[in-house]
Amino acid sequence: YQISATPYQEQNGKVQKWFGLCADIDTHIAALQQKEEFISIASHELKTPVTSLKASLQILDKMLSVSCDKKVTALLNTAIKSADKVSFLINDLLNASQYNAAQLQLRKSWFSVSLLTEDCKIVAKHAGCELVIQDRSSLSIYADSLRIEQVLVNLVNNAIKYAPDSGVILLEVEEVRGYAVISLTDKGPGISAAKVSQVFQRYYQVDSKGGQYTGLGLGLYICSEIIKKHGGEIGVRSVEGEGSTFWFSLPMGQPRYI
Numbered sequence: 001y002q003i004s005a006t007p008y009q010e011q012n013g014k015v016q017k018w019f020g021l022c023a024d025i026d027t028h029i030a031a032l033q034q035k036e037e038f039i040s041i042a043s044h045e046l047k048t049p050v051t052s053l054k055a056s057l058q059i060l061d062k063m064l065s066v067s068c069d070k071k072v073t074a075l076l077n078t079a080i081k082s083a084d085k086v087s088f089l090i091n092d093l094l095n096a097s098q099y100n101a102a103q104l105q106l107r108k109s110w111f112s113v114s115l116l117t118e119d120c121k122i123v124a125k126h127a128g129c130e131l132v133i134q135d136r137s138s139l140s141i142y143a144d145s146l147r148i149e150q151v152l153v154n155l156v157n158n159a160i161k162y163a164p165d166s167g168v169i170l171l172e173v174e175e176v177r178g179y180a181v182i183s184l185t186d187k188g189p190g191i192s193a194a195k196v197s198q199v200f201q202r203y204y205q206v207d208s209k210g211g212q213y214t215g216l217g218l219g220l221y222i223c224s225e226i227i228k229k230h231g232g233e234i235g236v237r238s239v240e241g242e243g244s245t246f247w248f249s250l251p252m253g254q255p256r257y258i
């Protein structure tokens, strides 16, 4: 139950009566849990057919690439890209329902941050963007490397998606008072001051109409859950029309240099 009370005061300030409200929110919570469960099951069910759809399209693409005309190959490429996108969205939904249920288990180990940043360079290159890494720290951290890679790739993908054709993306790594701080700066459109504090909220999108890039508004929420679970912080500095710097910090535990 959610209980609240409001005083009704006379002109001299003396409390004359109290108004009480007692709301049964159990049904509301149960409905929310049901919704989460449905999203989790539905995304699990969708994952397998989409994966096989993509694999079939890729095989078809290989079989036809020698003999077929360019129009067919172009159509197949579009179909593969769409399958990829659906698969990304399903992963986001799956992740979000897992994180909400606090089922995220971290598998921590010591690893070099530079291994992840080099992977990001490949991701950016694949998308035709230039990513410059500034890292003089050679840090090694104790964290879940797959989850941290997921965060970094998500931020890099956002920079590619929301700040295309805006020059290089800068990835910086430094140590600040026992924390590894990783930041990603783009020279894209930026985010207005009014909206910047909300981008880590679940399902939040700056342009709610979807704009050119449709997503689910879950990527940054998932990033923030992963970083919080590690005991770190995540944030963004942004100036509209100039660009954004997304950053996160991770406790390094016993600092080790490699």
Ligand code: ADP
Binding pocket: 158, 159, 162, 163, 186, 188, 189, 190, 191, 199, 204, 205, 206, 207, 214, 215, 216, 217, 218, 219, 220, 221, 244
């Ligand atoms: P999605 O990309 O699915 O919309 P995210 O949680 O990744 O969800 O991002 C939330 C919103 O933050 C996006 O809709 C976008 O408007 C904004 N955003 C994220 N990254 C950037 C960026 N690098 N530059 C400008 N806006 C961004």
